[in-house]
Amino acid sequence: MADQGSAGSVPDFSFVASGPGRSHADAPEQEGPASVPPGNPSVTALWEQFPDGVLRNRVCAGDEDVVYIDPGRVTEILGWLHEMPDQHYDHLADVTAVDYGGGRPIEVVYQLWSIPHRAALRVKCELSLDGLEIDSVTGIWVGADWLEREVYDLFGVTFRGHPDLRRILMPDNYAEGHPLRKDFPLRGRFSRAEQTRRALTQDPEDYYMPGEIGERTPQLVGSGADGGHEVVGSGPGAGGEEDDDGL
Amino acid sequence: MASSTVEYAVGRNPEMGPAGTPVPSPLEPFDAPEPELGSQTMLVNVGPQHPATHGVLRLVVELDGETVVSVVPRLGYLHSSFEKLGEYRTWNQIVTLTDRMDYLAPLIYNCAYVMAVEKLMGIEVTDRCRVARVICMEMDRIFSHLLWLGTWSIDVGAFTPFLYAFQQREKVYKLHEALTGARITTSATRIGGMMADLPEGWTKGVREFADNLPATLDEVDTLLTCNAIHIGRTQGIGAISAEDAVNHGLTGANLRASGVPYDVRKDRPYYDYENYDFEVPIGCHGDCYDRYLVRMEEMRQSVRILHQALDHLPGGPMDVEDPRVSLPSKTDCMSDMESMIHHFKLITEGIPAPAEDCWFSVEGSKGELGMYVVGDGGPKPVRWRIRPPSFVNLSAIPKLSEGHLMADLIMINASLDIVLGEIDR
Numbered sequence: 001m002a003d004q005g006s007a008g009s010v011p012d013f014s015f016v017a018s019g020p021g022r023s024h025a026d027a028p029e030q031e032g033p034a035s036v037p038p039g040n041p042s043v044t045a046l047w048e049q050f051p052d053g054v055l056r057n058r059v060c061a062g063d064e065d066v067v068y069i070d071p072g073r074v075t076e077i078l079g080w081l082h083e084m085p086d087q088h089y090d091h092l093a094d095v096t097a098v099d100y101g102g103g104r105p106i107e108v109v110y111q112l113w114s115i116p117h118r119a120a121l122r123v124k125c126e127l128s129l130d131g132l133e134i135d136s137v138t139g140i141w142v143g144a145d146w147l148e149r150e151v152y153d154l155f156g157v158t159f160r161g162h163p164d165l166r167r168i169l170m171p172d173n174y175a176e177g178h179p180l181r182k183d184f185p186l187r188g189r190f191s192r193a194e195q196t197r198r199a200l201t202q203d204p205e206d207y208y209m210p211g212e213i214g215e216r217t218p219q220l221v222g223s224g225a226d227g228g229h230e231v232v233g234s235g236p237g238a239g240g241e242e243d244d245d246g247l
Numbered sequence: 248m249a250s251s252t253v254e255y256a257v258g259r260n261p262e263m264g265p266a267g268t269p270v271p272s273p274l275e276p277f278d279a280p281e282p283e284l285g286s287q288t289m290l291v292n293v294g295p296q297h298p299a300t301h302g303v304l305r306l307v308v309e310l311d312g313e314t315v316v317s318v319v320p321r322l323g324y325l326h327s328s329f330e331k332l333g334e335y336r337t338w339n340q341i342v343t344l345t346d347r348m349d350y351l352a353p354l355i356y357n358c359a360y361v362m363a364v365e366k367l368m369g370i371e372v373t374d375r376c377r378v379a380r381v382i383c384m385e386m387d388r389i390f391s392h393l394l395w396l397g398t399w400s401i402d403v404g405a406f407t408p409f410l411y412a413f414q415q416r417e418k419v420y421k422l423h424e425a426l427t428g429a430r431i432t433t434s435a436t437r438i439g440g441m442m443a444d445l446p447e448g449w450t451k452g453v454r455e456f457a458d459n460l461p462a463t464l465d466e467v468d469t470l471l472t473c474n475a476i477h478i479g480r481t482q483g484i485g486a487i488s489a490e491d492a493v494n495h496g497l498t499g500a501n502l503r504a505s506g507v508p509y510d511v512r513k514d515r516p517y518y519d520y521e522n523y524d525f526e527v528p529i530g531c532h533g534d535c536y537d538r539y540l541v542r543m544e545e546m547r548q549s550v551r552i553l554h555q556a557l558d559h560l561p562g563g564p565m566d567v568e569d570p571r572v573s574l575p576s577k578t579d580c581m582s583d584m585e586s587m588i589h590h591f592k593l594i595t596e597g598i599p600a601p602a603e604d605c606w607f608s609v610e611g612s613k614g615e616l617g618m619y620v621v622g623d624g625g626p627k628p629v630r631w632r633i634r635p636p637s638f639v640n641l642s643a644i645p646k647l648s649e650g651h652l653m654a655d656l657i658m659i660n661a662s663l664d665i666v667l668g669e670i671d672r
Contacts, residue, residue, distance in 0.1 A: 061366050061605035090493050091509070093608065094634040098621050101629075111606055111617065111634070115493065115509050122606060143496025146642040154330075169323040169671060179331055180630075186335055 040065040042087055042121050046077070053077050064122060071108075071125040075135045078110060078123065082140050089114045089121060092137070095147035097155040101182030106155060108134055127157065136162040154180040173202075288316055291653070295324050299402055299657045302667030304641075306656070313652050318645045325671035333631035337597030338364050341631060343434045348633065348669040350431050352391035352612040354383040354423070357436040362517065363607035363618035364438050368600050370569055374561045376440050377518045381556045382453060383426075383435065384609070385549040389460065390419040391612035392546050395664040399539065400471060402661040403480050408467045415463050418456045425449055438598060439573055440566030450557055457553040464546060471539070481535040485647040485659035488533060495646065496639040499614025500541045501663055505533030511610035523552050535662040542664070572598050597626025604630075613637045613664055633672065637665040 043065050046054050053076070055068040069077050081089045089112035098107045105126040112121045125134055136159035137144045148159045149168040156178035159165055167174060175198075176189040188195060288311045295305040303324035309316040329348060333341045345360045346353030358380045365372060372380075397412035420430045425446055427433040435442050471477045487495070492505040502509055510527040512520040528544035530537025566573050574593055579586035600622035608617035614636025621630040640663050647663075648656045 060603045062369070064604075064606060066604075091498075092496055093615060094606075094617055094619065094632070096619060096630075096632045096634075098604070098630045098632075100623070109604075109619070111619070115507065115514070118514050120515070120606075122604075141496065142491075142494050142646075143639055143642065146638060147496075150638075167323075169326045171323065179328060184331075186331060 040119065040121065042081065042089075042119060043067060045084075045087065046081075049080065050077055060122075064120065066122045066124060068124050068126065071127055071134050074110075074123075074125055075137060075140065078112075078137050079140050081112060081121070081123075086117075087114065088116055089119075091115050092141040092143055092147075095137070095144055095151060097151045097157055097180075099155060099180065099182045103129060105129065106132060106157065108151065108157060110137070132156055133158045133160060135160050136165075138162055154178055156181065293656075295321075300660065301398060301665055302670075304660075304665070304667055304670070306644075306660075308653065308656065310653060313654075315648050315651055315653060315656055318648050318656065320641060320644060323671055325667050327672060329672045330631055330633070333628055335627065337626045338600060338628065339438055339598065341628070342436055343432070346432050346434055348635075348672055349391070349611070349613070349666050350668055351394050351666050352387040353431060353433045354387040354435055355391075355609065355611050355616065357433060358384050359607065359609045359611065359616050359618050361436040361438050362609065363605055363620050364600065366607050367603060367605035367620050367622055368438070368571070368598070370439055370567055370572060372440060372567050373564055375563050376565050376567070378556050378560045379441060379445060379565065380436070381518050381520070381523075382450075382553060382560070385552045385556065386419060386422065386453060386456075388549045388612045389546050389553075390416060391664075391666075392542050392549075393419075395542060395661075396467065399661045400467075402657050403471075403477050405470060405474070405477070408470055411463050411467055415456070415460055418452075418459075422449065422452050422456065425452065437566070437572075439569055444565045450560060453553065454557055457550045457557070460550055461547060464543060468543065472543075478536065480655075480658055481539060481662070483532070484535045484651060484655045485662060486532055486534040487643065487647055491646070492533060492643075495643040497614070497643055498636050498639070499611070499664075500538055500545060501614065501640050501643075503527065504530035504537035504541045506531050511608055511615055515608070517607075517609060523555050525549075525551050535658050538662040538664075599624060599626055600628070608634065611636055613666065613669070614640055633669070635669045635672065637663070637667075638670045641665050641670060 043057050046067055046069075047057075050069070050073070053070045053073045055070060057065065057067045060066050078089075081087045091113040092110065093113050094109070094111040096109050096111075098109060100107075105128045108125045108127060110123040110125075112123060113119070114121075127134060132155075134157060136148055138148065138159075139161070145162070145164070146168060148162055149165060151157050152159060152162075152165055153167040153170055166172065170179065177184055179188075190198070288309050291308045291310055293306040293308055294300040295303040300306065305321040305324065307319040307321060309318075327347070329344045333344055336344070342357055342360060345356040349356050362380075393412040393416045397409040397416075400406070400408035400412070423433050424430050426449060427435045427442060487497070487505055489505045489507050492502050493507060493509075497505070498509065506529050508527050508529050511517075512525075513527055525548045528541050528548065530541050570589070572593075575583075575586035575590050580590045581587075600620075602622055602624040604619065604621040606617060606619045608615050610616070615634065616636055617632075617634030619630070619632035619634065620628055621632075623629045644659060644663065648659045651659065
């Protein structure tokens with residue numbers, strides 16, 4: 001950074017974080033509808049409409065409303081937010097997940113924006129590590145298709161009812177797990193030698209066969225450290241009948 | 248090897264009878280059903296290494312004759328796991344990862360990232376920095392749109408606009424180089440300010456670029472906008488209704504071409520964009536041609552913003568005076584023990600961010616560019632997520648291109664203005 005020219009300013013050290021034992025600083029969290037801040041009318045409306053579906057809400061980074069909801073009712077609540085004319089969150093900006101590590105639940109984060117009302121809302125669902133399943137919202141926003149595939153690919157969260165749940169950024173036969181999980185080492189689960197060996201022994205036709213629109217399940221190369229993953233086929237397509245190896 | 252015999256019907260004219268007498272060829276009655284010809288579709292693999300895919304995108308296209316039946320995009324060839332890498336870096340070190348994603352508009356990414364982190368940490372940057380970042384972002388919006396214009400015209404079969412566009416891009420490259428020392432990987436921003444103050448005479452160079460650009464745009468206008476071939480290739484191709492475009496998550500020029508006036512600069516203004524006088528162009532058909540018109544007009548509007556920002560660029564310090572993030576001056580470090588310790592701790596430990604999450608989106612050149620940062624009180628992020636606009640825009644390509652011709656698929660892909668570095672991350 002450029003020099004400040006702040007001669008003689010006494011630095012203040014009180015801000016320096018104190019080592020690895022940092023506590024997860026508790027932001028003000030509301031555990032009931034009584035103390036909902038008046039900021040976002042959607043939050044109040046959610047509390048009224050779904051008193052048992054909304055778990056808690058908080059305000060982050062000054063002005064961002066975050067609502068934690070019951071993962072089992074995600075399509076119901078998000079569909080309500082999408083359909084109701086006074087909510088009308090028609091733009092699903094983002095679907096992502098956060099893994100905090102240490103066995104804590106993985107959060108699936110929906111970032112909503114209402115184009116007519118110019119309002120933002122962040123909806124979170126917490127999924128425990130032994131039940132990483134949630135309903136897909138592709139029926140509400142088609143744009144969630146690839147975003148959910150990415151969460152599935154990188155975090156291993158299964159979206160029930162997704163029309164085409166396959167890996168999207170990693171190869172179909174990637175056997176090392178889900179890379180954005182905190183327990184996934186930066187360089188992958190296999191050694192470099194093993195990764196190279198697998199790359200060399202891969203059948204290029206796994207990627208270049210013309211029949212992949214049809215019912216073709218990519219082969220897993222070996223068994224992964226986490227037992228690999230299920231590859232969900234893309235369903236019978238019009239090109240399935242010509243899945244001949246001749247090309 | 249199995250052998251097979253092929254019988255050739257030689258020596259006998261099929262239109263001759265056995266005795267050599269001519270046989271009239273049978274006439275088919277008019278009401279006979281059409282012969283069944285196109286019962287099989289063909290799969291064509293487009294990419295991953297083809298200029299028309301604008302990177303390493305691979306499209307598996309199912310064709311019925313020349314008509315596209317379905318498109319299956321395959322991604323990941325450029326996957327660099329930037330988000331995972333970010334979790335192993337301090338907040339300031341991540342800046343260098345951001346411009347590798349959208350190398351067509353690196354400064355927008357640099358700025359968007361630090362703006363998100365600054366919001367998370369509650370830092371207000373100086374007035375000079377705000378305006379300087381607006382200049383950087385608008386300049387790179389033009390920079391990215393010019394590349395789109397060049398490749399778009401190549402895809403439509405026009406070569407000259409490509410050269411015009413890249414001539415102007417070269418000037419932005421030079422401005423990048425003067426500002427940061429790098430032409431593409433700028434890494435110009437830091438949390439709380441910029442890498443350095445604007446160099447001497449740099450604003451003059453930006454002004455010159457902004458003055459000269461409209462003449463180039465006019466020239467391209469005369470070459471393309473009323474060109475019959477261009478219109479024939481793009482009008483009515485890849486159209487999407489406003490409702491569908493919103494539902495598919497399209498943003499940026501792709502959404503505005505369908506008539507939805509959603510622009511983050513207007514709808515959720517940041518950095519005083521509400522005080523700049525500019526308009527948001529929208530289309531009405533949502534086809535490739537409207538996307539072309541919208542982007543051409545956006546460049547002109549960005550020139551307007553550039554002029555206003557340059558007029559109002561205030562003096563004063565570029566970096567914020569916040570001991571949490573700003574380094575003490577070199578002179579202080581050499582003469583003052585506390586300053587030296589402070590400097591050492593900031594560099595070795597990094598800057599702590601609160602245990603909160605923050606979403607910040609800007610209007611990038613490709614669409615709404617969102618940054619989602621999650622801190623845990625430490626100097627590294629728990630999660631750093633980019634909402635990639637071209638990723639979501641590209642996911643609509645199967646819907647946009649089905650039923651069109653193979654050649655139209657190339658135009659639709661060009662009209663979406665994707666960058667694979669950001670899609671694959």
